[in-house]
Amino acid sequence: MSFVGPSSSFDPLFAFLSFSLLKVEAAFYSLPGSSVIARYVKSSHQNDPGRTVLELILVVFAIRTLLQSRTRNEKQQKHFIEFDEKEIDELVAEWTPEPLTPQLTATEKSDLAAIPIISGANGAKPRVTKMAKPVLNLASYNFTGLAGNEHITSRAVETLRRYGLGSCGPSGFYGTIDVHTKFEETVASFLGTEAAILYAQSMATIESVIPAFCKRGDLIIADKHSSFAIRKGLEISRATVRWYEHNDLASLEEVLMTIEKEEKRRLRRRGCLSRLFGRSRIQVKYIVTEGIFERDGAMVDLPKLIELKQKYKYRLILDENMSFGSVGRTGRGLTELYNVPATKIDMIVGSAAIGLGAGGGFCAGTQAVIDHQRSNGMAFVFSASLPALLAVSATEAIQILSSTPSILESLHENTRAARAILDKVDGITIPSHPASPLIHIYLKGYTFNPTQIALEESILQEIVDEALSQGVLLTRAKRLRGQEVNEPKPSIKLSISGGSGGLTKKEVEKACAVIKSAVAKVLAKRR
Amino acid sequence: MAFRSSPSRSIFKKKSSPSLAPMTSAASYLSALSEADARARGLSKSPTSTPALSLSSSITESSEDTVLNELDDDNRDGLLFPSCAPTSEQVFTTVHTEFGHCSNEDYRYVSQHIPGATLEVVEKDPPYYILLTTYISYLILICVGHVRDFIGKRIYPGAYKHLMPHNGLAPLTSDFDSFYTRRLKQRLAECFAQPVTGVAGRTIVCLDRFSPDFGQSYILTGGRTRALNISSYNYLGFAQGRGGCADAVEESIRQYGVSTLGARMEGGSCDLHVMTEALVARFVGMEDALISSMGFATNSTFIPALVDKGCLVISDELNHASIRFGVRLSGASVRMFKHNDMKSLESLLRESISQGQPKTHRPWKKILLIVEGLYSMEGTLLNLPAILALKKKYKFYVFIDEAHSIGALGPHGRGVHDYFNVNPRDIDILMGTFTKSFGAAGGYIAGNKNLIDRLRLHGHSGPYAEAMTPPVLTQVIASMASIMGIGLPSSLSHPTRTLYSADGEAFQHPGPAAPAMLPSWINLPPALASGQEGETRLRRLAFNSRYLALGLIKLGFITYGDPSSPIVPLLLFHPGKMNLFHTLMKNRQTPIVVVVVAYPATDLVTSRVRFCVSASHTKEDIDVVLRACDEIGDVLDLKLGIRPSERWTVDEIIERAVELVKS
Ligand SMILES: Cc1ncc(COP(=O)(O)O)c(C=O)c1O
Helix, strand or coil: CCCCCHHHHHHHHHHHHHHHHHHHHHHHHHHHHHHHHHHHHHHHHCCCCHHHHHHHHHHHCCHHHHHHHHHHHHHHHCCCCCCHHHHHHHHHHHHCCCCCCCCHHHHHHHHHHHCCCCCCCCCCEEECCCCCCCEECCCCCCCCCCCCCHHHHHHHHHHHHCCCCCCCCCCHHHHEEHHHHHHHHHHHHHHHCEEEEEEECHHHHHHHHHHCCCCCCCEEEEEEECCHHHHHHHHCCEEEEEEEECCCCHHHHHHHHHHHHHHHHHHHHHHHHHHCCCCCCCCCCCEEEEEEECCCCEEECCCHHHHHHHCCEEEEEEEECCCCCCCCCCCHHHHHHHCHHHHHEEEEEEEEECCCCCEEEEEEEEEEHHHHHHHCCCHCCCCCCCCCCHHHHHHHHHHHHCCCHHHHHHHHHHHHHHHHHCCCCCEEEECCCCCCCCEEECCCCCCCCHHHHHHHHHHHHHHHHHHHHHCEEEECCCCCCCCCCCCCCCEEEEEEECCCCCCCCHHHHHHHHHHHHHHHHHHHHCC | CCCHHHCCCCCCCHHHHHHHCCCCCHHHHHHHHHHHHHHHHHHHCCCCCCCEEEEEEEECCCCCCHHCCCCCCCCCCCCCCCCCCCHHHHHHHHHCCCCCCCCCCCCCCCCCCCCCCCCCCCCCHHHHHHHHHHHHHHHHHHHHHHHHHHHHHCHHHHHHHHHHCCEECCCCCCCCCCCHHHEEEEEEEHCCCCEECHHHHHCEEEEEEECCCCCCEEEEEEEEEEEEECCCCCCCCCCCCCCCCHHHHHHHHHHHHCCCEEECCCCEEEEHHHHHHHHHHHCCCCCCCCCCCCHHHHHHHHHHHCCCCCCCEEEEEECCCHHHHHHHHHHCCEEEEEECCCCHHHHHHHHHHHCCCCCCCCCCCEEEEEEEEEECCCCCCCCCCHHHHHHHCCCCCCEECCCCCCCCCCCCCCHHHHHHCCEEEEHEEEEEEECCCCCCCCCEEECCCCHHHHHHHCCCCHCCCCCCCHHHHHHHHHHEEEEEEECCHCCCCCCCEEECCCCEEEEEECEECCCCCCCCCCCHHHHHCCCHHHHHHHHHHHHHHHHHHHHHHHHHHCCCCCCCCCEEEEEEEHHHHHHHHHHHHCCCCCCEEEEEEEECCCCCEEEEEEEEECCCCHHHHHHHHHHHHHHHHHHHHCCCCCCCHHHCCCCHHHHHHHHHHHH
C-alpha cells in the first residue's frame, strides 16, 4: 500500500498516536506482575509462539475454537483473490507442474558411474569392482586402522547374539540399551567431560545439537567454510548467523568486537525501554566451528579460540567429526593435541563412524547440556537408537585407542610421510594442516572461480581415475553444487590410515608416489 | 550379584530377579518346555498367564549359549515358556522370549482392504467431565509449576543455576523453554527412557531403577525385570538374536566387518549396498531405490533434493518430525491439512493452485504431497485410493512415508499400496524405514530410476553421511527376502502385476526375490527362504493387531485408528493417569511395558497409551494385555467408549477371539 500525502498534516496525529501508545505501555507496566508477563511473552515469541498461545488459551478454556481458526487465517490475507468454483476448476485444469525431477545431465551420469564400489570388506587394501587386484585405499575413513579389527568383530558378533540387531525404538521408548549408556560413559571419560549422548548418525548429530540450543533471535558466529552439516544445523535453528573468514581467528575477533559495540549502542538507545522491561535479557551467543575442517583439512587454533570465547562470553560448539580419533596422542582430538581440558568447550561433537569405524555420532559436555538434548535433540528424540552392536564396536574402539598409543603414532608418521612427498608435487597445493590425516589437494593455478568448477572437477576426476588404474583408490571431495553456500574449491580428499589395520608407511609412500605420477601425467596432457 | 541385597531398591518393585541367572543347558530348556506344555494342557482350556512352574530342579551347568544364560529361574511371570505346545520347528529356530511360539493356525488373518469398507474413523469423544477435568489437571500442573519456579528460585537458587545467567553467559535454556520438560514431563520421567538390555523382542528385560530425586536422575539397582514388550516397533518380530537372519548377519560381520568406512559417494559404497537397493526396489515394486543409514536422515536429507523455493509441500498436520525437518531445509513453502481429512486436502489444493505463490501469484513449480502410510501416534491408515483420485485431478506428486506401514500392512507386507491393492507405480515416491518391521536400522526411498539417481547425487547423505553398515544391510536383505520368499515367480497363487525394473527386466509384483539378488554366502533356512515363515509372521501380526484393537473396543475403551493397524492407541486423557497406567501395567504378575504419550506429541487432551503389536506375540500374550487393561481400565475409569450393555467381558473376548477378529 503506497502512502502519498502531505506528511506534514499527519504529524500531529502521529505524535498523538505515539504518545498514547507510550501511555498505554506505561500503564501496563505499572500493573503489578506485568513485567513477568512481558518477559514471558517476549521469550515465548522467541522460542515457540504456539506454546504461549496455548497456555493463554488454557486459562480461558477456549483452546479448540482458537486452534481451528488458525488455519483459516490464510484466507484473510490481503493478497487473497476470490475465485468462484468454476474459475478454480479452470485454473486447476490449466496448471501444468514441472516434472518432479529433471533428466540427469551427462556429467551427472558420469559422476554417478565413477563412484567406486568396494566388493567385500573395506579396509586398507580393499577390492574394487572392475579391478583385478586389491587397491591401496586413500579414500575411505580408516584413520586408526580399526576396520576389520578382530577383537571388535568378535565383540560385535557376541552383541548380535545377545541384543539382536535393531533397537526397534527411539531411546525414550525402550530404546535405551545398556550398551548405549556404556558408550556414553566411555566417550565422556575418554574426553574428560561430565557426560555424553549418542546419536544414530554422525551427520544428524550436529544438525540436531545446534537447533537444540539456538533458537530464533539467538546469535551464532560461524566459520565461513563450515561443513555442510553445520550449515544445515544453523539453517534449522533460525538463529541469526554472523560469519568470519575461514579459520581466521583475527577475523573472528573483529566480528566479536563489532557485535560487542553494536550491543552497547543498542543498550544505550533502548535505555528507557529496557528500564521498563526490567533487567535486559542476555542474548544467547554461540561460536560454531570445526576442529579439522572437512572442506580443506585446516585446523583451528583451539587455545586462541577458547581465549576469545571466554573473553567475549560465548559458548563454543566444536565439531570434531574429522579430528576425533585422528589427532592427539591417543586420538582424543584437538583437546588432546593442544592439551586443553575438554571442559572448556561447551559441546564437543564427534563421530563414531569416522573416528571409531563403527556408526553414529555423539555430543559431549556437561550433564545439563546432555540432559537438555535428551528431550530436545531432534534426531535423538525422533529416531530409533543406534543398533547395539555398533555401539559396542565404538566402545571397543575407544578402549583400543586409549590403550594403544602406537596406533596414532603410526598414523601421524604416515601423515608426515605422505606430506613429505605431496608437498613437493608440482601443480597442486595442499591447504590442510601438516598434522591432519585428512589431506585435501587443490589444483594450482586455478584461482577459485565458480565458472571453472566443472573444469577443475573434471581434471581432478581424471587424476582419480588415473590413480585407480595404477592401484590407488582416491576420491574427489564430493559436493552438492548449488546447495552449498560459499562453494568449496574442488579438491581430492585423502584419508591417511595407520595402525595395524591401516596402510604401512611404505604403502603410503607408494600411494603418494602414484598420486605424484598421476598428477604429472594428467596435467601434462592438459598443457 | 552383590547388588542383589542392596537396600536401595525401588519400593515399587514387587520381586527381585538376580542380575545374572544361573546357567542352563539347551537340554534343560527343552525339558522345561515339555514340562510347561504338559502343565498347560493339564490346566483349563483357557490357559492362565501364569503356569506356576519351577525350573530350579532342572538347572544344570554351563552352556555357551548366551540366550539361554539369560533365563530366569522361574516362570512366575509366564513369559518364559509357551502355554500351548509349540511346533518342534519353532523350538529349534526361535527363542520363545524373543519370538513367541504360536502354532495354532486359527490365530492368523490377512491384512487387506475389503473393497467397500469404510475408512472414515469415527472419533469417539469422551464425556464432557473428562475433558473438563483434563483441562483443569493441566491448569493445576501449570500453576503449580510456576509457583514452584517462583519459590524455588528464591529458596534454592543453586538448583536453578542453569536457568540463570552466570558469568555473563545467557542461561543454557530459558526457563520458559524448559518449563514443559521440568514441570510436566519430569512428573512422567518414570515412563520414559527406561534402560533395557537384550533383544527388544516379544519380551524385553528392563534394568530396575529408582529415583532419589523425583525423576531428575535414576540409579540402577542391579535387578532386572523381564516384561512383555508391547512397545517396540518390532512388527514382524525380526528383532532376534537367533534364527536365520541373525546367522546371516553374523556371517556378514565376519566377511565385511562392522563398517564400510565413509559416505556413499566417497569410498563407502560396497556391493551389499547395491544389492540391498535392488532388493528394496523389488520389494516395494519400484524401478529403483536408495538407502540411507538413518530413517530420520532419509527424510531430512533427501526431501531438500526434491523440492526447493517456488515449490509447495502439502503436509499432513501430524507428519513426523523428520519430514518437517527436511521440508524446512528445502526452502519450499508448506501448507498443512487436517489429519487424514480428504476434504480439507482438496480444498487446500484448490486454494493453493488457484492462488499460486504468495504475493506474486505465479503458479507453483510443483506441488508435493507428503503423507504417512500409517501414523505412528494415531494408528490411522492413509486413505490411498482417495489421494490417488485427487492426484489425477490436481496433478500433484505423492510422497508416502511408510516408516510404520512397510512390512506391517498388506497381504504381502508391501505397505499401504499392497493393503489397498494399488499399483505402486501410481505413487511417485515411497519412503520407509528398516527400523520397524525389519528389525534393522536406516531408511530407503524408492521411485523411478531418474529420480533416485538424482537423489543419490543431490541428497545430503550421499557425500556427507556415513553409509549403512554391513550387518544392518544383511539384516535388511535377510528379513526382506524371507518376507518375499526366494525363488522363481512361476508358483505364485495370488494375482500379481507385471512391472519393469530400471534395466527393463520384467518381474511379478508382489512376488519372490530372485536367488541372484542375494549375496551367495547368505543361506537362509528353508522355512525363511520359502517365504512361508514370512507369510506366517504377516498373518500373525494381522491377527494380533485386530484382536487387540477390537478387544479393547469391546471392553469399552476409546481407541484411535484402523483395526488393521499394529499401532493401537488407547486414550487416557488425564495426564495423571499416564503414570498410573504405566506403573500398574509394569507391576503386574506378568509385567507389561507400555509407551504413554502426551502433549506435545499429541493434542493436549488426548494423552494416550500406545501399544505396538508384533507378530512375535502369541494370542495368549494379547489375552494378558487385554486382561490387564480390563482391570486397570476399571480402576482408572478408562472405559468411556461403548455403553456397558454393548460390552463383552474379558473372558468372552478371549473365548471368541477368532470370531471377533473375523468380524
Ligand atoms: C513416519 C516416520 N518417519 C521416519 C521415522 C524415523 O525413522 P528412524 O527411527 O529409522 O530414524 C519415523 C520413526 O519414528 C517415523 O515414524
